[in-house]
Amino acid sequence: MARSLGRLFKGFQSPAFPKAMGAELCPATCVSVRTPFVRTILALPSAFSSKPQDFSLPNSSWGPEMLRLYNHYKSQCEVEVEGEEKQEGPWQRLPSYNRSLKFTPGGVYLSKTIQSKARLFTRNITDPGAAFEYVLFVNKEKQKCVGIFQTGHLLEGPPGHVHGGAIATMIDTVTGSHATVLSGPVMTANLNINYRSPIQLGHTVLIESSLDKMESRKTFISCKVTGTDGSKLYTEATALFLSISVSHLLGG
Amino acid sequence: MARSLGRLFKGFQSPAFPKAMGAELCPATCVSVRTPFVRTILALPSAFSSKPQDFSLPNSSWGPEMLRLYNHYKSQCEVEVEGEEKQEGPWQRLPSYNRSLKFTPGGVYLSKTIQSKARLFTRNITDPGAAFEYVLFVNKEKQKCVGIFQTGHLLEGPPGHVHGGAIATMIDTVTGSHATVLSGPVMTANLNINYRSPIQLGHTVLIESSLDKMESRKTFISCKVTGTDGSKLYTEATALFLSISVSHLLGG
Numbered sequence: 001m002a003r004s005l006g007r008l009f010k011g012f013q014s015p016a017f018p019k020a021m022g023a024e025l026c027p028a029t030c031v032s033v034r035t036p037f038v039r040t041i042l043a044l045p046s047a048f049s050s051k052p053q054d055f056s057l058p059n060s061s062w063g064p065e066m067l068r069l070y071n072h073y074k075s076q077c078e079v080e081v082e083g084e085e086k087q088e089g090p091w092q093r094l095p096s097y098n099r100s101l102k103f104t105p106g107g108v109y110l111s112k113t114i115q116s117k118a119r120l121f122t123r124n125i126t127d128p129g130a131a132f133e134y135v136l137f138v139n140k141e142k143q144k145c146v147g148i149f150q151t152g153h154l155l156e157g158p159p160g161h162v163h164g165g166a167i168a169t170m171i172d173t174v175t176g177s178h179a180t181v182l183s184g185p186v187m188t189a190n191l192n193i194n195y196r197s198p199i200q201l202g203h204t205v206l207i208e209s210s211l212d213k214m215e216s217r218k219t220f221i222s223c224k225v226t227g228t229d230g231s232k233l234y235t236e237a238t239a240l241f242l243s244i245s246v247s248h249l250l251g252g
Numbered sequence: 253m254a255r256s257l258g259r260l261f262k263g264f265q266s267p268a269f270p271k272a273m274g275a276e277l278c279p280a281t282c283v284s285v286r287t288p289f290v291r292t293i294l295a296l297p298s299a300f301s302s303k304p305q306d307f308s309l310p311n312s313s314w315g316p317e318m319l320r321l322y323n324h325y326k327s328q329c330e331v332e333v334e335g336e337e338k339q340e341g342p343w344q345r346l347p348s349y350n351r352s353l354k355f356t357p358g359g360v361y362l363s364k365t366i367q368s369k370a371r372l373f374t375r376n377i378t379d380p381g382a383a384f385e386y387v388l389f390v391n392k393e394k395q396k397c398v399g400i401f402q403t404g405h406l407l408e409g410p411p412g413h414v415h416g417g418a419i420a421t422m423i424d425t426v427t428g429s430h431a432t433v434l435s436g437p438v439m440t441a442n443l444n445i446n447y448r449s450p451i452q453l454g455h456t457v458l459i460e461s462s463l464d465k466m467e468s469r470k471t472f473i474s475c476k477v478t479g480t481d482g483s484k485l486y487t488e489a490t491a492l493f494l495s496i497s498v499s500h501l502l503g504g
Contacts, residue, residue, distance in 0.1 A: 117382075117405045117406075118405045118406070118408040118411075118412065118453060119405070119406050119408055120408055120409070120415070121406065121407050121408055121409060121414075121415035121417055121418050122415070122417070124377070124383065124406035124407070124408075125376070125377070130369075131376065153369045153370045153371070154369075154370070154371050154373065154376035155373045155376070156370040156371055156372055156373055156376075157372070157373060159370075160370065162373075163372070163373035163374070163421065163424075164421075164424045164428075164440050164443070165373060165374070165417065165418075165420055165421025165422070165424045165425065166373050166417075166421070168417055168420035168421065168424065168443065168445075169415065169416075169417025169418070169420065169421065170417070172415075172416045172417045172420065173417065176416075187447075188416050188447050189446065189447060190444070190445065190446050190447070191416070191420065191443070191444075191445045191447075192442070192443075192444045192445075193420075193442065193443045193444075193445075194441065194442050195439070195440050195441060195442070195443075201370060
C-alpha cells in the first residue's frame with residue numbers, strides 16, 4: 001500500500017506542494033484533496049490555480065436548520081475582543097471544492113479524458129440541494145470536528161431515506177478531514193459503521209467526530225450521526241487513519 | 253429501529269406488494285429497492301409501473317474488461333441441455349433501476365417534490381460511464397454474489413482514484429443484494445471495511461461476496477474487492493444484515 005501511494009503521489013513535485021499541508025493554511029488557490037487513503041490540502045502550481053468554487057458556503061437550497069447550525073458554528077470562527085479587532089475563534093470552517101489534482105501519474109488505465117473530467121465524489125452533482133449539501137467545522141483545541149449535512153433527493157436508498165453508502169461517504173469525509181487536521185496527511189485504514197435508524201431525504205443531521213487516541217502513526221476517531229438537537233442517534237462509527245510522511249507521499 | 257422501519261413501510265399496502273419478495277421474481281414492472289436498511293424487490297401498483305430502465309445492461313461506456321466479465325457470467329445464466337431448450341444456469345443477473353417507490357409516507361420533512369425527484373444513490377447520474385457502472389450476478393447454490401464494477405471519473409477521492417465512500421457504497425450494494433437473495437427482506441446493521449490499496453478511476457474490479465453464516469435473524473456476509481483476475485486485493489469487508497418480516501415491514 002505504501003508503495004502504491006508513493007507512486008500515486010510521484011507526480012506532485014511542485015515546490016509549492018509541501019508548503020500548505022494542513023487544512024488551516026488553505027487559500028483560494030488550494031484544492032482540498034479528500035480521499036479514502038490520503039487526505040491533505042495541496043497548493044497547486046499556478047497553471048492549475050484558477051479560482052475554484054467553495055461548495056461549503058450557504059446556497060438557496062439550504063433549509064432553516066442547515067442555516068441555523070451553519071451560523072451557530074460560523075459565529076464562533078471569529079470572536080470579538082473588547083477594544084480590539086475580531087480574532088480567530090475556537091472553530092474554523094473547512095472549504096470544499098469539487099476538483100482534485102489534474103496531473104496525476106496515470107499509467108495506461110487512466111486516460112487524459114478521465115483525468116480532466118474527474119470530480120470529487122461528494123461534489124460531483126452541482127445542482128444545489130440535490131445530493132450532498134454539507135459544511136465542516138473543526139475545533140482543534142477540543143479535538144473535535146462537526147459536519148452539518150443536508151440530505152438531497154439523489155441520495156436515496158430506502159424509499160424517502162438516505163442510502164447507507166451515502167452515510168458511509170459522509171462519515172469518511174468528516175472523520176478523514178478531522179484526522180488530517182490533527183495528524184497531517186493520512187490514509188484511511190478502516191471504517192466500522194453501525195446503522196441504527198434510517199435518515200430521511202431532505203433532512204439535516206449533525207455528524208460529530210472526536211479523537212479517541214493517537215498511537216505512533218495511527219489516529220483513532222469515533223463519530224456519531226444524530227438529529228440536529230443531538231437527541232436521536234442515526235449512525236455511529238469508528239475510523240482508523242494511518243499517517244503518511246510528505247517525503248513518502250512524494251515517493252521518497 | 254424496528255418501529256421506524258414499520259412506519260417507513262406503512263404506505264406499502266398494495267395487494268401486489270408482498271407477492272414479489274425476492275430478486276429472482278422481479279419482472280419489468282418491479283422496482284429494485286436497494287437500501288442500507290431494507291432491501292427487497294417490490295412490485296408496484298399499475299399507476300407506478302411505467303417501464304423503468306435497467307441500468308445493469310451493457311452500454312457504450314463499458315470497457316473490454318467489463319464486457320468480458322459480463323459475458324462470462326451472463327453465459328452461465330442459461331445452459332444448453334442436449335435435445336432440450338436452454339435452461340436456467342447457476343448464475344442469475346440482478347436488474348437495477350434508478351427509481352425507488354414514489355408514494356412513501358413522508359411526514360412533514362419529506363415534500364412531494366423530493367419524493368417525485370428521488371433517485372437511487374448508485375444510479376443518480378445517468379451519463380453512461382461517468383459514475384457507478386456495475387452489474388450483479390448471484391449464484392444461489394454456491395451462496396455467492398459477484399459485482400462487476402467499472403469506476404467512473406465522478407467517483408474521485410485521491411487524484412485519479414476512487415473515493416472510499418464510493419467503495420463503501422458498492423460493498424453495501426453487493427453484500428446487501430446478496431443478503432436479500434439469501435434471506436429475503438433485510439436491513440444492514442454493520443459494515444466493517446478495511447482499505448488495502450487505492451482503486452484507479454476508469455478501472456474495472458470484481459466485488460465478490462460470500463455467506464459466512466446465518467443465525468436466527470442475522471445474515472453474515474464477507475466481501476473482497478479485487479482486480480479482475482483476483483490477484484490484487486483492494487478492499488475487504490464484513491457486513492451484518494438483520495431479517496425483517498413482511499408483516500413487520502408493513503407495520504404489522
